[in-house]
Amino acid sequence: MSNNLKEQTDQLQHIRQMMEQSSRFISLSGLSGIAAGTCALAGAYFASGVINRSGGSSLKELDNHLYNGNLNVRDYMGNNLFLIALFTLIAAFVLSAIFTWLRSKKTNTPIWGSASKRLLINVGIPMVAGGLYILKLIEHGSFGLIAPGCLIFYGLALVNGSKYTLGEVRFLGYGQIILGIINLWYTGYGLYFWAAGFGVLHIVYGVIMWSKYERK
8 A cells, every 4th residue: 555655656746747847947057057157257357447447446436427428438438348248148148058958958858848938938028128228228328227227127037937947046036136226226336236146146046056956
């Protein structure tokens, strides 16, 4: 009798695991978070150097000048910051995709399926809305609000998509939102908040995910 009960329990656990895999995108790799966070910190480091070489005595002073419309980003710093941001984004995306693909091969789970489609849609909606909002901020010269806007909308995207992937993603989203809200009152320190949110939080998240799901 006990053997039958154990077999039924094992079957139920197996069915539950299969349903979990079919409804959630579980191929996210902790190494992807670490790689993305490392790229973000490197990008923040190079951006800080560009800003300091541009003549600002401090990031706060320069950011406040931009926020008040006294300076034009393109005239003041050229396209260096844009190029740094672009290369950082590309590097983070490529490395994250590689580690996610490797994990999907290891766990024998497909990357593209119904779960990944739902995840992409739910993450994409807040991201697109946030991108349009940030473009409008740039148009009006409200540069001091760009960093908190990026953090808040990115956090909302993670929270919104977390129900279609691993639950820990939700807490990463909460952290991004909290940092973005705090940054609203410290607009002169946007680069530091970016480094903390996109850099440090991603690395902490990645280490936790790797230790919990991939260390074995």
